[in-house]
Amino acid sequence: MNKKTDKPARPASSIRSLRDFLELLESQGQCITWPHAVMPEPDIRNIAVAAGRDLMGGPAVVFDKILGYPGKRVVVGVHGSFANIAAVMGLPKGTGIKALFYELAARWGDQPAELPRVKPEKAPVHEVRIEKDIDLFDLLPLYRINAYDGGFYIGKADVVSRDPKDPDNFGKQNVGVYRIQPHGPDAFTLLSAPLHDIARHIETAEYEGLPLKIAVMLGNHPAVTMFAATPLGYEESEYAYASRMMGSPIELTESGNGLDILAHGEICLEAEYIHGDRRIEGPFGEFPGTYSGVRRLPAFRITAISHRKDPIFENIYVGRGWTELDTLMGLNTCVPIYAALKQDFPEVEAVNALYHHGLTAIISVKNRFAGFAKSMALRALGTPHGLMYMKNVIMVDADVDPFDLNQVIWALSVRTRANDIYVLDNMAGILLDPSAVVPGKGHHLIIDATSPMPPDPIGIDAEMVNPPSGPEIDELFNLIRNLQEANR
Amino acid sequence: MKCPRCLGSDTYVCKEGKEDGRLVWTMYYCNACEFNWRDSEPEETLNPDLRPSAFQLDPTRFEDFEVVLPPRKRRP
Numbered sequence: 414m415n416k417k418t419d420k421p422a423r424p425a426s427s428i429r430s431l432r433d434f435l436e437l438l439e440s441q442g443q444c445i446t447w448p449h450a451v452m453p454e455p456d457i458r459n460i461a462v463a464a465g466r467d468l469m470g471g472p473a474v475v476f477d478k479i480l481g482y483p484g485k486r487v488v489v490g491v492h493g494s495f496a497n498i499a500a501v502m503g504l505p506k507g508t509g510i511k512a513l514f515y516e517l518a519a520r521w522g523d524q525p526a527e528l529p530r531v532k533p534e535k536a537p538v539h540e541v542r543i544e545k546d547i548d549l550f551d552l553l554p555l556y557r558i559n560a561y562d563g564g565f566y567i568g569k570a571d572v573v574s575r576d577p578k579d580p581d582n583f584g585k586q587n588v589g590v591y592r593i594q595p596h597g598p599d600a601f602t603l604l605s606a607p608l609h610d611i612a613r614h615i616e617t618a619e620y621e622g623l624p625l626k627i628a629v630m631l632g633n634h635p636a637v638t639m640f641a642a643t644p645l646g647y648e649e650s651e652y653a654y655a656s657r658m659m660g661s662p663i664e665l666t667e668s669g670n671g672l673d674i675l676a677h678g679e680i681c682l683e684a685e686y687i688h689g690d691r692r693i694e695g696p697f698g699e700f701p702g703t704y705s706g707v708r709r710l711p712a713f714r715i716t717a718i719s720h721r722k723d724p725i726f727e728n729i730y731v732g733r734g735w736t737e738l739d740t741l742m743g744l745n746t747c748v749p750i751y752a753a754l755k756q757d758f759p760e761v762e763a764v765n766a767l768y769h770h771g772l773t774a775i776i777s778v779k780n781r782f783a784g785f786a787k788s789m790a791l792r793a794l795g796t797p798h799g800l801m802y803m804k805n806v807i808m809v810d811a812d813v814d815p816f817d818l819n820q821v822i823w824a825l826s827v828r829t830r831a832n833d834i835y836v837l838d839n840m841a842g843i844l845l846d847p848s849a850v851v852p853g854k855g856h857h858l859i860i861d862a863t864s865p866m867p868p869d870p871i872g873i874d875a876e877m878v879n880p881p882s883g884p885e886i887d888e889l890f891n892l893i894r895n896l897q898e899a900n901r
Numbered sequence: 902m903k904c905p906r907c908l909g910s911d912t913y914v915c916k917e918g919k920e921d922g923r924l925v926w927t928m929y930y931c932n933a934c935e936f937n938w939r940d941s942e943p944e945e946t947l948n949p950d951l952r953p954s955a956f957q958l959d960p961t962r963f964e965d966f967e968v969v970l971p972p973r974k975r976r977p
Contacts, residue, residue, distance in 0.1 A: 453918075453926075454942045481918020481925045481941075550916040550928060557939075560946050561956045563906075564937040565928075596935055598915065604969065612970055619973040689972045693935040693963060696956065707958065709968045844969070852967070 425503030426661040430537075430677035431632045431727060434501070435473065435488065441506055443472050443497055450478040453556035461489040461730035461737075468735045470496045470506070475725070482554035486725045491635060492741035501635045502658065510744075511816045514763065517658065517748050518755075526653035527662035531676035536666035538678045543718040544669075548598040552680070552718060553631075553726050555595065559698030563707065566697055567593040568738075569729040571630040571641040572603065573672045574614045577623040586673060587611055588641045588651040593629065594694050594710075601629075601684070602694040602710040606844055607853075608801050610647060615711055618686055625686035627713065628672040632679025632727040634663060643745040644798035669717045679724040684713040700769055702733025703847040734769055743767035746798060750774070753796045754789060761789060765815035771798055772846070773805040775815035783869040786810075787835070790859040794837075801841045805858045812877075813862075824862040830871075833861040905947050907934035907958045934958045 423437045438444035451457060457476060464471045471494040476487045492498060499508040502516060533539050543552075555565035570593050576585040587610035591603045605612040611627075618625035633641075636655035645651060652673070656663045666676040670683040691709035699705045729737045743766075750771070751764040760781060766774035776793060778786050786808040793799045793806060809815060809824045835858070842855020849855050865871050902912050909931060916928040918939075926941035936958075938947060945951050 452941060453939065454946070480920060483920060557942065557946065560943065561953070563935065594935075595937070597930060607970065615970055616973050620976050622975045691968050691972070693958075693966065704956075707966050709963075709966050711970055 425501065426659060428501075428634065428636075428659070428661075429664060430634060430675075431488075431491070431679055431725060432677075434491070434635045435475065435725075438473055438491075438497060438500055441496075441500060443470075443494070443500060443506070444475065445472050446475045446477060450480055451476055452480050453482070453554065455560070457487060457489065457556045458558055458730060462732075464490045465493045465730060465735070465737055468494055468740060470494050473497065476554075479554050479556075484723070485554040486723070487554050487556070488632075488725050488727050489730060490737055491727060492638065492729075493737040494740060497635075498639075498740060498744065501639065503660075510767070511763070511814065514744055514747055514751075514765075514816070517744050518751055520658045520660070521654075521748055521752050522657055523649055523653035524657065526650070526656040528652055528656060528665050529662050531664050531666045533666050533669075536664075536676040537721050538666065538674065538676060538681055539719045540722050541720050541724075542669075543720075544716075547715050547718060549595050549601070549682075549715065550598055552720070552724075553595075555726075556728075558728070558730060559704070559732055561704060562697050563693075563695045564594040564596075567595070567601075567629075567631065567728065568731055569631070569638065569727055571633050571638055571675075572611060573628040573630065573668075573674060574611045574625065575672065576614055577618040577621060577625055580671075582648075583673070584648040584650050586650065587614065587647075588630075588637065590638065590642045592697055594697070596692055596712065599715040600687075600692075600712060601715070602692050602712050604694065604697075604705075604708075604710055606801065608797075608841075613647070615686060619688060626670040626672065626716075627684050627686070628668040628670065628674050629682040629684060630674055630678045630680070631682070632725050633675055634677065637663060637675060639741065639745050642742045644749055644796075644802075646797065669719065678721075679727065680720040681718070682715050683717045683719070684715045687712045687714055698732045699845050700731055700734065700736070700738050701772070701845055701847055702769075703845075705845050739767065739769070742770060746771045746802075747774075750776075750793055750796050750799060750803075754792055758789060758792075760785070760811075762811045763815050764793070766798075766803070767816075770843075771802045772843075773807070774799075774803050775807045775809060775821050777809045777811050777813055777815045778863065779811040780863045780866050783866045785866065786863040787833075787859060787861050790861070794857050801843050803857065804842070804846070804855060805860070807860045808863050810863045821862075825860065828864055829860060829862045830865075835859040835861075902929050902940075904929075904931035904934060904936055905938060905949050905952060906936040906956065907931060907960045908949060909933040909960055933960050934963075 640651040664676040694710040696704035760779040762777040837857040
């Protein structure tokens with residue numbers, strides 16, 4: 414039951430919008446409304462960081478008393494903890510990370526998906542329509558996320574774009590999370606790495622001389638934002654994945670400029686790419702924990718805005734991890750790599766790519782023969798996300814839980830040999846890696862921390878000590894805990 | 902109003918924050934270096950003497966910044 418309203422708690426499958434989800438989180442003690450008035454800076458970032466410190470159980474925080482923005486609301490931390498991710502998936506609070514990983518893997522794919530259409534005139538997102546005198550600074554309660562950011566960033570937008578040469582192809586329509594810096598009342602820049610789908614759309618529009626229209630959705634269904642932050646194949650629909658994961662419909666409508674958007678979104682900015690325009694952008698405190706530097710980025714002009722009445726501006730804290738971005742992206746970075754490997758190799762047990770967009774990943778495999786684990790590492794590097802992001806890959810045996818770093822360090826300590834470490838230099842890397850000599854280029858490091866296997870003759874006679882385990886030991890553990898408590 | 906980042910003067914007021922008609926802050930934008938700030942922010946962000954030099958911009962060097970996705974030539 415929702416303690417405040419005495420209404421039955423909403424099941425996750427009935428979530429249609431951010432508002433529905435906040436209600437569900439509140440009923441679970443996972444969303445709070447900040448009771449005091451706040452200044453946009455530094456209060457919102459300070460509170461966001463403090464709420465995000467508990468990565469297992471931190472709440473979403475709603476601000477409705479932001480000085481200078483009367484009547485406006487901001488929410489941060491919607492995906493800020495694994496308790497909130499469990500809530501999106503309809504799983505109990507307290508579900509562990511590994512259990513969430515396997516559950517997400519079991520729901521992976523784009524079939525079946527239910528994507529019913531709502532007529533634009535009936536869609537809540539279009540309740541208020543602005544087509545002239547567009548002013549982003551007036552609409553959004555913007556604030557500086559980190560002290561030296563170059564502007565007041567929109568850090569959690571789901572951006573919809575179509576392939577300019579194949580605009581009717583639903584699968585090639587992309588929904589992605591890209592950072593956005595407002596540049597005046599009706600313009601913004603957007604950061605996309607060349608790998609990302611919207612970069613292909615920008616390049617195609619430029620080469621073909623075609624217009625590129627996009628929709629920037631703010632305050633969205635929480636599953637859609639999860640998949641917008643997921644590295645899917647070019648022709649796969651984020652909406653379809655979100656529906657499959659939820660096991661329920663995701664209602665879509667059409668934006669004024671012809672894109673498929675969420676019918677129950679809070680805000681939608683309709684915009685058009687400005688051909689050839691590159692504007693000064695940054696710095697921005699980014700997920701590696703460093704500021705990204707100043708660059709010149711593609712610019713867009715806002716042509717119209719739709720929003721719900723009293724819209725909620727959803728934003729995110731990003732910086733040195735752990736932050737909401739890590740929880741938002743973590744599991745959905747692990748699972749596509751796992752799903753790709755698992756297709757051909759059932760020996761792959763689990764993938765932990767939770768750390769910093771998968772810059773370091775740990776993969777456990779049932780090692781079949783000498784060299785097998787190394788080939789699995791190379792295959793992971795050939796997945797869409799592995800290509801640029803997976804800098805460091807640690808391979809462990811199936812008896813090591815990749816989500817338990819104590820076990821991983823044990824494997825590194827006792828199963829690694831110096832000649833089982835491989836560096837692939839001058840490979841594709843990410844723009845934001847602060848250790849890159851040339852941004853966009855980098856290395857892949859593979860550490861094979863699996864046991865030697867035949868025909869390798871070395872170390873195969875190492876017999877494992879298997880400490881006693883099972884229900885009897887669990888019972889003893891609890892008994893010892895109780896004795897300890899009794900002595901306090 | 903001088904820009905805290907490039908110290909230029911080509912700036913404008915983009916929003917005034919009010920409570921019950923009382924001005925609580927003013928937000929500015931710099932046309933030269935595209936910096937955006939609010940006069941109520943902490944000094945570390947606003948005061949050029951306190952801002953680390955790595956975050957200051959020299960407006961004569963804008964052309965040095967890397968272009969992400971350089972504009973493509975149109976198909977012949």
